Amino acid sequence: MNASVATERLDRALASARDALASAATLADVAAAEREYGGKRSVVAEVREAIKGLDPADRPVVGQALREFADSLASAVADRRDALSAAEAESRYALERLDLTLGGHARPRGHLHLVTQVQRELEDVFVALGYQVAEGPEVEDDWHNFEALNFPPGHPARAMQDTLYVDLGRPEQVLMRTHTSPVQIRSMETRELPIFVVAPGRTYRNETLDARHSPVFHQIEGLAVDRGITFGDLAGTLEAFTSDYFGEAVTARLLPSYFPFTEPSAEFAVSCVFCHGAGCRVCSNTGWIELGGCGMVDPNVLTAAGLDPEEVSGFAFGFGLERMAMIRYGVEPIKTFFDNDVRFLEQY
Numbered sequence: 001m002n003a004s005v006a007t008e009r010l011d012r013a014l015a016s017a018r019d020a021l022a023s024a025a026t027l028a029d030v031a032a033a034e035r036e037y038g039g040k041r042s043v044v045a046e047v048r049e050a051i052k053g054l055d056p057a058d059r060p061v062v063g064q065a066l067r068e069f070a071d072s073l074a075s076a077v078a079d080r081r082d083a084l085s086a087a088e089a090e091s092r093y094a095l096e097r098l099d100l101t102l103g104g105h106a107r108p109r110g111h112l113h114l115v116t117q118v119q120r121e122l123e124d125v126f127v128a129l130g131y132q133v134a135e136g137p138e139v140e141d142d143w144h145n146f147e148a149l150n151f152p153p154g155h156p157a158r159a160m161q162d163t164l165y166v167d168l169g170r171p172e173q174v175l176m177r178t179h180t181s182p183v184q185i186r187s188m189e190t191r192e193l194p195i196f197v198v199a200p201g202r203t204y205r206n207e208t209l210d211a212r213h214s215p216v217f218h219q220i221e222g223l224a225v226d227r228g229i230t231f232g233d234l235a236g237t238l239e240a241f242t243s244d245y246f247g248e249a250v251t252a253r254l255l256p257s258y259f260p261f262t263e264p265s266a267e268f269a270v271s272c273v274f275c276h277g278a279g280c281r282v283c284s285n286t287g288w289i290e291l292g293g294c295g296m297v298d299p300n301v302l303t304a305a306g307l308d309p310e311e312v313s314g315f316a317f318g319f320g321l322e323r324m325a326m327i328r329y330g331v332e333p334i335k336t337f338f339d340n341d342v343r344f345l346e347q348y
């Protein structure tokens, strides 16, 4: 052996040691490769053995080559060992992983009833127009529910209201309010001018349940009273409300009607939100959906509430909240709102 043979053998041994390490799949394979290329029966052991028989001039060269071989092998072994132990640790962790997640106590969050949502949206629309939200009692007296609203005793319009009376005080003097209109009177009695209020709330009628009528339902009332309020203000307000709530494409229409507490009175309809006037099932092919009533506050009503009809005027409007929701969301029958079946409620 001479120096060049020895270094060549070491170079080749290092190359195959690197190959063997690269294909070592386990730490045991690495140990085997280390033994094979660095152990007692390896090429490096042979060269180390042969060094004594070499020409003295060759010895330092081969000695240097041996040290380099040993360093290179050691670092290749260490690299491969590190890589394999990291991978092994990873897969062991994956195997040993314990899922300690607790079942938890998720509480499904509820939300507002659809009618309440509609009520709040309507309040928002009118609050944005400068209105305040007013309230009145559900158990009313005859004065606020009828008399002051220009329904004298025996007036035929009283019979149309299917009143539920409460057995309290003089007969037929205390009742479940049949509409939110009594809040008009209460607002005029207690508030300073100008009055701009909306009054949402529950109302009651002695009515048999059918697809569109329920003995308990909700209305929202509007009232504007000040000096110089005109029918044009009413029409403009309803138009503003309509496009705000239903969208710009929907318009409002007023047709002559009758209510004891307004003069003139009108029926308030919007162009069908589904067919936009073309005619469909929801609007019974008329292109219009009737929402409620409105009109200029009757002078008798202003007087009853303590205001002077020569000085002030006002307009009022009122419509049903369930009806609003039925139209907007296609809900029927009306009793769906009161069944409180979560399968219905959670859809909105």
Ligand code: DAH
Binding pocket: 178, 179, 180, 181, 221, 222, 259, 262, 292, 293, 294, 295, 316, 317, 318, 319
């Ligand atoms: N209170 C009426 C009803 O329940 C609805 C109504 C009509 C309210 C005309 C109003 C109005 O304020 O001006 O049938």
